[in-house]
Amino acid sequence: MSALEDKIMEYVCNMDEEEQGIVLEHVNLLLHEESDEDWLRRVEASRKALAAKYGEHHRKVKWLDRIRAEGA
Structure with missing residues (x-):
């Protein structure tokens, strides 16, 4: 697992469902190579x-x- 993946997992484990949804949405977009500006x-x-x-x-x-x- 990369350092970024470790950091994401650390954040996600300490979140409520609303926060997890936001993170997973953004991670999914990043994995699909969304531009930095769009992200x-x-x-x-x-x-x-x-x-x-x-x-x-x-x-x-x-x-x-x-x-x-x-x-950023």
């Missing part, structure tokens, strides 16, 4: 939806901020 747009859309639902300082939003920073 970042999807992360932004997910972040915006979660921020609207939970607020800017919720752990789910902060988690996506980390993923975005690591993937």
